[in-house]
Amino acid sequence: MAELKNLTAILVKEFKSDFRNPYVLGGAGLFLLSTLFVCYITIKRIHQPSIWVALFWIIMLFTSFNAVAKSFMNESRARMLYLYTLIGPSIFIVSKMIYHATIMLVLSMVAVLVYTTFFEITIEDRLVFFASVVLGSTGLAITLSLLSTIASKAGNNLTLLAILGLPILLPLLMVATTLMKNSIDGIDLSVQYKYLFVLFGLNLSSLGLSIVLFPYLWRE
Amino acid sequence: MQRLPLSFKITTIILVFYTLIAGLLIDVPALNILNETIRNLFFHVTSWFAMVFLFFASFVYSIKYLRTANERDDLLARLFVQVGMVFGAAGMLTGMLWANYTWGSYWVPDPKLNGAAIAMLAYLAYGVLRNSFQDNIQRGKVSAVYNIFAFVMMLLFVFILPRMTDSLHPGNGGNPAFSGYDLDNTMRLVFYPASIGWIFLGVWITEMRFRMEGLKQRKK
Numbered sequence: 001m002a003e004l005k006n007l008t009a010i011l012v013k014e015f016k017s018d019f020r021n022p023y024v025l026g027g028a029g030l031f032l033l034s035t036l037f038v039c040y041i042t043i044k045r046i047h048q049p050s051i052w053v054a055l056f057w058i059i060m061l062f063t064s065f066n067a068v069a070k071s072f073m074n075e076s077r078a079r080m081l082y083l084y085t086l087i088g089p090s091i092f093i094v095s096k097m098i099y100h101a102t103i104m105l106v107l108s109m110v111a112v113l114v115y116t117t118f119f120e121i122t123i124e125d126r127l128v129f130f131a132s133v134v135l136g137s138t139g140l141a142i143t144l145s146l147l148s149t150i151a152s153k154a155g156n157n158l159t160l161l162a163i164l165g166l167p168i169l170l171p172l173l174m175v176a177t178t179l180m181k182n183s184i185d186g187i188d189l190s191v192q193y194k195y196l197f198v199l200f201g202l203n204l205s206s207l208g209l210s211i212v213l214f215p216y217l218w219r220e
Numbered sequence: 221m222q223r224l225p226l227s228f229k230i231t232t233i234i235l236v237f238y239t240l241i242a243g244l245l246i247d248v249p250a251l252n253i254l255n256e257t258i259r260n261l262f263f264h265v266t267s268w269f270a271m272v273f274l275f276f277a278s279f280v281y282s283i284k285y286l287r288t289a290n291e292r293d294d295l296l297a298r299l300f301v302q303v304g305m306v307f308g309a310a311g312m313l314t315g316m317l318w319a320n321y322t323w324g325s326y327w328v329p330d331p332k333l334n335g336a337a338i339a340m341l342a343y344l345a346y347g348v349l350r351n352s353f354q355d356n357i358q359r360g361k362v363s364a365v366y367n368i369f370a371f372v373m374m375l376l377f378v379f380i381l382p383r384m385t386d387s388l389h390p391g392n393g394g395n396p397a398f399s400g401y402d403l404d405n406t407m408r409l410v411f412y413p414a415s416i417g418w419i420f421l422g423v424w425i426t427e428m429r430f431r432m433e434g435l436k437q438r439k440k
Binding site: 150 | 335338345362
């Protein structure tokens with residue numbers, strides 16, 4: 001029970017510090033909106049669902065790099081060491097992952113709203129469409145939580161995060177795009193459930209690996 | 221890693237020469253389209269086996285390093301990845317040549333090919349990550365964590381994702397694997413020795429490079 005209390009305490013602290021200093025979240029949100037607007041100005045109309053889906057996930061990918069990488073740059077080394085001795089690394093990484101996932105969920109909902117207004121499309125299976133958005137963006141958030149810690153150890157370099165992250169995130173994006181495209185086309189759930197299952201599994205395996213590996217990263 | 225016995229080296233030499241000579245000379249089933257390119261089985265598939273084995277060895281040494289913090293384990297993890305990349309490149313080049321003669325193009329958008337390319341990118345990123353550290357201990361720890369993460373994710377790409385979708389690749393999407401062609405089992409006589417031969421060769425190269433690095437450090 002003490003773990004749960006610590007977890008919520010850290011989460012509350014994260015959101016509070018975001019309220020006081022909203023430039024991290026605001027920056028990521030503004031990045032998302034400007035990218036969406038640039039796409040709208042330059043492309044105007046998308047007829048093919050596959051291109052519609054691909055563009056959406058490319059925008060989400062770069063938004064997630066921005067949102068997640070910034071959060072670790074904020075954390076000073078001394079404060080991280082303090083939190084580590086206070087609550088232990090596993091709780092810390094779980095709380096970070098929940099925090100990143102929440103941010104990504106908010107950003108992805110904004111993205112869906114704006115993107116569907118700019119580029120109109122009829123979605124046949126709305127439930128699976130939203131499932132793909134939710135699972136895809138939480139997957140991005142969870143995987144990038146560990147990778148951004150790795151990149152921050154090597155000097156907080158956004159290029160390094162992209163190099164490390166892209167090959168590991170590609171399978172996740174492949175499944176998420178297939179799922180989303182099928183949901184727009186209205187493919188039956190009997191075909192879709194295996195993609196849902198794999199996407200969920202990728203989320204879980206990334207979560208499990210992060211919890212196991214993060215304690216080794218922390219100690220210096 | 222201990223010095224390899226002489227019998228291991230002699231076995232490797234015999235197996236590799238046997239593969240090269242018998243692989244090009246034995247009678248293979250005469251099939252449409254494939255024709256003599258079926259011999260690529262002895263070189264292409266076995267290279268991938270060797271690569272996966274070497275990456276697995278690197279994964280094991282990375283886990284060992286996280287437990288013991290012995291610098292030799294970190295060195296071995298690095299060397300196994302480097303030698304594994306050579307076999308991966310060999311597997312990719314032989315596969316591309318084969319694809320050009322049977323599918324009519326050096327690269328097709330096939331899940332198995334994309335999975336292999338993603339795995340290679342992840343290990344190239346491992347090399348970049350290693351080079352961005354000054355401190356040995358921190359480099360060892362952080363790159364070991366990435367190596368473990370990347371290996372588990374690679375298993376997911378190479379073995380699970382291609383099986384979800386249809387593929388042109390032999391052994392997928394209704395295309396028979398070599399056991400479907402090889403009715404009289406002659407190809408197995410070369411295939412299994414070839415797999416073991418390339419794996420042994422990879423281990424031998426790694427052991428030699430390990431000794432070389434040891435000598436270099438002693439000279440300093």
